[in-house]
Amino acid sequence: xxxxxxxxxxxxxxxxxxxxxxxxxxxxxxxxxxxxxxxxxxxxxxxxxxxxxxxxxxxxxxxxxxxxxxxxxxxxxxxxxxxxxxxxxxxxxxxxxxxxxxxxxxxxxxxxxxxxxxxxxxxxxxxxxxxxxxxxxxxxxxxxxxxxxxxxxxxxxxxxxxxxxxxxxxxxx
Amino acid sequence: xxxxxxxxxxxxxxxxxxxxxxxxxxxxxxxxxxxxxxxxxxxxxxxxxxxxxxxxxxxxxxxxxxxxxxxxxxxxxxxxxxxxxxxxxxxxxxxxxxxxxxxxxxxxxxxxxxxxxxxxxxxxxxxxxxxxxxxxxxxxxxxxxxxxxxxxxxxxxxxxxxxxxxxxxxxxxxxxxxxxxxxxxxxxxxxxxxxxxxxxxxxxxxxxxxxxxxxxxxxxxxxxxxxxxxxxxxxxxxxxxxxxxxxxxxxxxxxxxxxxxxxxxxxxxxxxxxxxxxxxxxxxxxxxxxxxxxxxxxxxxxxxxxxxxxxxxxxxxxxxxxxxxxxxxxxxxxxxxxxxxxxxxxxxxxxxxxxxxxxxxxxxxxxxxxxxxxxxxxxxxxxxxxxxxxxxxxxxxxxxxxxxxxxxxxxxxxxxxxxxxxxxxxxxxxxxxxxxxxxxxxxxxxxxxxxxxxxxxxxxxxxxxxxxxxxxxxxxxxxxxxxxxxxxxxxxxxxxxxxxxxxxxxxxxxxxxxxxxxxxxxxxxxxxxxxxxxxxxxxxxxxxxxxxxxxxxxxxxx
Ligand code: SF4
Ligand code: SF4
Ligand code: SF4
Ligand code: SF4
Ligand code: FES
Numbered sequence: 001x002x003x004x005x006x007x008x009x010x011x012x013x014x015x016x017x018x019x020x021x022x023x024x025x026x027x028x029x030x031x032x033x034x035x036x037x038x039x040x041x042x043x044x045x046x047x048x049x050x051x052x053x054x055x056x057x058x059x060x061x062x063x064x065x066x067x068x069x070x071x072x073x074x075x076x077x078x079x080x081x082x083x084x085x086x087x088x089x090x091x092x093x094x095x096x097x098x099x100x101x102x103x104x105x106x107x108x109x110x111x112x113x114x115x116x117x118x119x120x121x122x123x124x125x126x127x128x129x130x131x132x133x134x135x136x137x138x139x140x141x142x143x144x145x146x147x148x149x150x151x152x153x154x155x156x157x158x159x160x161x162x163x164x165x166x167x168x169x170x171x172x173x
Numbered sequence: 174x175x176x177x178x179x180x181x182x183x184x185x186x187x188x189x190x191x192x193x194x195x196x197x198x199x200x201x202x203x204x205x206x207x208x209x210x211x212x213x214x215x216x217x218x219x220x221x222x223x224x225x226x227x228x229x230x231x232x233x234x235x236x237x238x239x240x241x242x243x244x245x246x247x248x249x250x251x252x253x254x255x256x257x258x259x260x261x262x263x264x265x266x267x268x269x270x271x272x273x274x275x276x277x278x279x280x281x282x283x284x285x286x287x288x289x290x291x292x293x294x295x296x297x298x299x300x301x302x303x304x305x306x307x308x309x310x311x312x313x314x315x316x317x318x319x320x321x322x323x324x325x326x327x328x329x330x331x332x333x334x335x336x337x338x339x340x341x342x343x344x345x346x347x348x349x350x351x352x353x354x355x356x357x358x359x360x361x362x363x364x365x366x367x368x369x370x371x372x373x374x375x376x377x378x379x380x381x382x383x384x385x386x387x388x389x390x391x392x393x394x395x396x397x398x399x400x401x402x403x404x405x406x407x408x409x410x411x412x413x414x415x416x417x418x419x420x421x422x423x424x425x426x427x428x429x430x431x432x433x434x435x436x437x438x439x440x441x442x443x444x445x446x447x448x449x450x451x452x453x454x455x456x457x458x459x460x461x462x463x464x465x466x467x468x469x470x471x472x473x474x475x476x477x478x479x480x481x482x483x484x485x486x487x488x489x490x491x492x493x494x495x496x497x498x499x500x501x502x503x504x505x506x507x508x509x510x511x512x513x514x515x516x517x518x519x520x521x522x523x524x525x526x527x528x529x530x531x532x533x534x535x536x537x538x539x540x541x542x543x544x545x546x547x548x549x550x551x552x553x554x555x556x557x558x559x560x561x562x563x564x565x566x567x568x569x570x571x572x573x574x575x576x577x578x579x580x581x582x583x584x585x586x587x588x589x590x591x592x593x594x595x596x597x598x599x600x601x602x603x604x605x606x607x608x609x610x611x612x613x614x615x616x617x618x619x620x621x622x623x624x625x626x627x628x629x630x631x632x633x634x635x636x637x638x639x640x641x642x643x644x645x646x647x648x649x650x651x652x653x654x655x656x657x658x659x660x661x662x663x664x665x666x667x668x669x670x671x672x673x674x675x676x677x678x679x680x681x682x683x684x685x686x687x688x689x690x691x692x693x694x695x696x697x698x699x700x701x702x703x704x705x706x707x708x709x710x711x712x713x714x715x716x717x718x719x720x721x722x723x724x725x726x727x728x729x730x731x
């Protein structure tokens with residue numbers, strides 16, 4: 001046998017295997033083995049599924065769900081409209097209109113007059129959160145995303161500011 | 174000529190020229206802040222440091238902007254100690270710098286950012302509290318963020334040497350140094366916008382552009398300024414379909430590096446809510462040949478109807494044609510504006526002469542403004558039209574001078590019954606007599622850009638045209654330099670550049686087969702109009718060419 005033949009990927013029998021074993025060729029014993037394994041697990045007490053939506057699963061800490069815009073200590077939007085998230089966003093779904101801050105905000109000059117995210121274009125990659133120099137945007141653990149219209153999925157500043165913030169984990173404190 | 178060595182390579186260099194500019198001319202980039210070719214040399218930023226040695230020169234690091242070319246000079250721009258020194262300069266500059274980049278409008282075109290990225294270190298060793306300085310308006314259009322200033326004094330020298338008004342100065346000392354106005358002297362000169370352009374960092378920013386767009390999102394087209402007959406070269410920066418700012422583009426034969434504030438901020442009309450995006454007509458739908466003239470109702474008394482662009486073009490041509498058939502070609506006159514491009518003026522004349530056979534053509538132009546001159550020689554002309562010179566060549570000197578008066582007389586005498594007027598002029602306050610005369614006419618067709626334009630108020634057909642940022646074409650400035658403007662945006666709605674509309678009218682008149690691009694029309698124009706002979710759209714390039722070969726030293730030299 002030359003080496004080319006030895007590695008023929010289309011050969012039905014692996015090289016070196018004894019030919020003509022009917023039981024093996026029908027996979028019958030393997031099927032029986034597999035079913036036995038399945039049936040064994042079926043009667044085991046531990047369950048791997050949960051009864052959603054009555055019960056909800058613990059979301060891992062790095063889960064990337066719907067966005068939230070965070071607020072500072074005085075309840076004002078933290079975002080300074082630097083457009084870094086919009087620049088980093090691979091699906092170009094963040095639309096910001098910047099403007100000068102209201103006169104009362106003496107510590108800051110620029111803020112987002114509008115801040116929209118088109119959630120139907122978002123791929124939940126989290127790049128916006130990575131890019132933000134002010135820790136002003138984050139992806140929360142909110143994953144229940146049903147809506148009846150497209151408009152509802154076009155999140156605007158007000159909606160983003162009302163999103164629940166990311167759950168604090170004990171080890172993050 | 175002295176021979177100097179830069180990075181081991183020998184060059185012949187003009188004696189006395191500064192080494193920095195020489196290196197830049199050779200394409201060897203040497204980072205610098207305070208040096209600007211238009212300004213006197215200050216040598217204060219230390220960024221342009223190179224390693225130099227030569228006869229009579231103590232070898233070592235020196236600033237290349239203050240180093241004149243002399244024979245046997247040897248310069249290294251990338252030696253390890255040069256790089257170390259640059260890193261040190263940047264570290265010093267950043268001691269008190271706020272690193273506001275996320276909210277600083279300069280980010281993306283900031284030399285401090287770029288050089289820090291390229292030559293700087295990635296962290297600071299300073300833990301001291303930063304010195305803070307004022308943020309305030311230094312003039313009508315410009316605000317200073319003192320914290321960001323690197324005190325290169327470019328702005329001070331600009332006001333002193335170019336504008337000649339000297340409003341700015343450095344006050345305080347040491348690391349408290351800061352740019353401020355002389356007391357009671359706001360920087361309100363008409364070149365003030367340029368200080369924001371030459372400020373290498375985000376210290377001087379244009380209030381008009383503030384927070385309008387991050388610069389990396391903008392698209393840029395090379396164009397010329399339409400606001401006066403100087404025709405300054407500029408860049409049109411657009412974002413989301415709107416012009417956000419105009420910036421000067423260097424052209425030593427026209428505007429050097431500058432742009433005046435009158436032109437710089439005269440772009441709001443391009444995205445104003447009153448832009449015409451649809452064609453409309455009133456009272457021409459059913460008019461029959463002779464009846465038009467007999468029962469004509471003046472336009473303002475009629476109600477507007479929406480109309481497709483093609484429909485409006487067809488009605489324009491048909492109605493003008495009916496007038497010619499009924500009353501003779503003399504009954505139709507044309508008014509073109511000095512805001513039309515060369516191509517459009519050419520096509521306008523072609524349509525009026527070939528399509529209609531009209532005898533009278535007139536030129537309408539924006540009222541004159543005030544003329545200004547500055548210390549550096551920069552001028553703002555009183556003629557607030559981009560293309561009066563082109564109109565003189567393309568409509569004929571006579572039409573440009575007395576045409577309007579003849580048309581007016583013709584209307585008053587009842588000889589002229591219909592007028593085609595082309596070319597919106599933003600902010601135009603026409604002679605009331607002209608409007609009064611047009612108002613009485615049986616038929617006025619207008620190509621304009623604004624809903625509330627004076628000519629629209631007297632029109633029966635309105636064809637929506639394009640502003641200069643929405644078209645390709647050429648303008649001829651007062652010195653006879655033919656310069657290109659590039660299309661930066663699409664026109665609104667169904668509006669189209671006047672050159673397309675006029676070509677479609679020529680197609681309707683059977684005098685043309687298809688609509689050509691500006692380049693195509695320019696080729697036609699150069700072949701037919703003697704003054705433009707020898708010019709080609711491509712050869713105009715970014716800097717333009719003068720009418721008549723002899724007038725242009727570059728062409729004459731060839
Ligand atoms: S998660 Fe990704 S796709 Fe969605 S907005 Fe952020 S950057 Fe854009
Ligand atoms: S990156 Fe952060 S601060 Fe900047 S615009 Fe986005 S959310 Fe706002
Ligand atoms: S001046 Fe330059 S480095 Fe300084 S904050 Fe602005 S962009 Fe950043
Ligand atoms: S404001 Fe700008 S141009 Fe003027 S000194 Fe400061 S950094 Fe230089
Ligand atoms: S450019 Fe030479 S010292 Fe500033």
